[in-house]
Amino acid sequence: MKTETFYTIDMPYCEQLEVRRTVFSGGNGPRVAVLSGIHGDELEGLYLCHCLAAWLEKMLQSNPQGLLGTVELYPALNTLGLDTLTRSLPVYDTDLNRAFPGYSNGPLPKRLAAAIMAALEGADLVVDIHASNIYLREIPQVRINQEFENILLPIARNMNLNLIWLHCAATVLETTVAHSLNSCNVPCLVVEMGVGMRITPEYCEQLLAGLLNIWKKMGVLAPDLSIPDISHHPYIADDSNVHYLNAQTSGMFIPTASHWTNLSQGELLGTIVSSFNCAVLSEVRSPVDGILFTLREYPLVYEGSLMARVMARRGVRL
Ligand SMILES: [Zn+2]
The missing domain is CATH 2.40.50.100 (RNA polymerase II/Efflux pump adaptor protein, barrel-sandwich hybrid domain)
Known part of the structure; x- marks a missing residue:
């Protein structure tokens, strides 16, 4: 396991803003990523990243050959928002998930979005974890744009979630990280679960089992590896x-x-x-x-x- 900084910018006074990821590298198998904290008031994904890191560390101690690919964890994309209990990107008051795909010589939200896109280039599967907001509680679900249904639906069915919600193309926001990645042929699923500013451990454990199941099917994890059982099969909703x-x-x-x-x-x-x-x-x-x-x-x-x-x-x- 190693921690990497993939984006740095000087702050106006003297500190530096650093955005980091944790990387578990095995062999040359597929590369997967988990994103969270793009909204600074959503914490479920941060705990999921902790649980995944703990599971992988423990697994690798007893089974060093268990990881065949690469797992990247991005627990806090909006670091300033998380540190200041703010949903948007502070100072700019911008929703970071409306700044994609971004560009590298723009204002901070656009630069950060571009850096995230560059960091994820070539990934075989990305899952972007959201935790609703402070107003609404959600069951573990994945939301899919029907434009990308053929690729994403078979993956979502095996993620141990309770619901898959298919959105028609007209209702989808094109400036999200998920839409931008899917448009670049990097498959990205959006998970919503729990509620803002809180952690729901049982939901995180449910999704952890689902991600391990998918990663094993993809060949990120060794085929003989023991992983938690899948117990949920999703309903499919649409508009x-x-x-x-x-x-x-x-x-x-x-x-x-x-x-x-x-x-x-x-x-x-x-x-x-x-x-x-x-x-x-x-x-x-x-x-x-x-x-x-x-x-x-x-x-x-x-x-x-x-x-x-x-x-x-x-x-x-x-
Ligand atoms: Zn969110």
């Missing part, structure tokens, strides 16, 4: 069977349903109440028989705030 539930009033959300449960049409997910008096201002109910895969985490809501996403059970592909 036709995902229902968005928005708040009918402003107020304080008190959930009554558990995340990732089956719902009946009309079933109560929670109420929006007043903090000023005893009033129940509105209710949040499921519009369909379905599965609750996104649930509001942050209690205070405005009228129109996203409260939940429900995937209709009818027509769901497995």
Whole structure:
């Protein structure tokens, strides 16, 4: 294992900004990468990188031939954001995941994006880990642009996730790292799981098993290596069977349903109440028989705030 700095820039006073990766090198097999922390308030991927590093270190002690390729971990792409509890890139107030593919002589967000693209050139598989935001909790899922479905869907099916959400091309942002890499023929999957500013260890362990499974199938890991079992098989959602539930009033959300449960049409997910008096201002109910895969985490809501996403059970592909 070695730690490398792949991008450096002088800070205005005297420090240096360094962006690092941890590299595990085996033989000449495939090269894979895990990205996280592109949003400074999302921490699930940082813990996943720790778990992966711990698993690989331990495995290599007892089985030095177990790694046939290269694994690169990029735990903190937006280092300034992570160090200052900021989602965007501080000073520029820019979403780093809207700066790709970037260019090397532009302002900092564009330079950093270009450096990340250059660092990942030629990789055989990249997984970009996100943790929603502080407002919504997500089950472990992968989101795929239908433009790249043929390449990415077979990989995603084996990643031990609960859901694959296929987005039509028109709703996809082209300035993300994933879209930019896929456009350069570097396969990149986007994982969303958990909630911002928190860690959900069981989700990280679930995805760790999925990544090891994929890497073993690709030949990054030796075929006889023992890895954790895969126990989850994803539903496949698309824009036709995902229902968005928005708040009918402003107020304080008190959930009554558990995340990732089956719902009946009309079933109560929670109420929006007043903090000023005893009033129940509105209710949040499921519009369909379905599965609750996104649930509001942050209690205070405005009228129109996203409260939940429900995937209709009818027509769901497995
Ligand atoms: Zn994110």
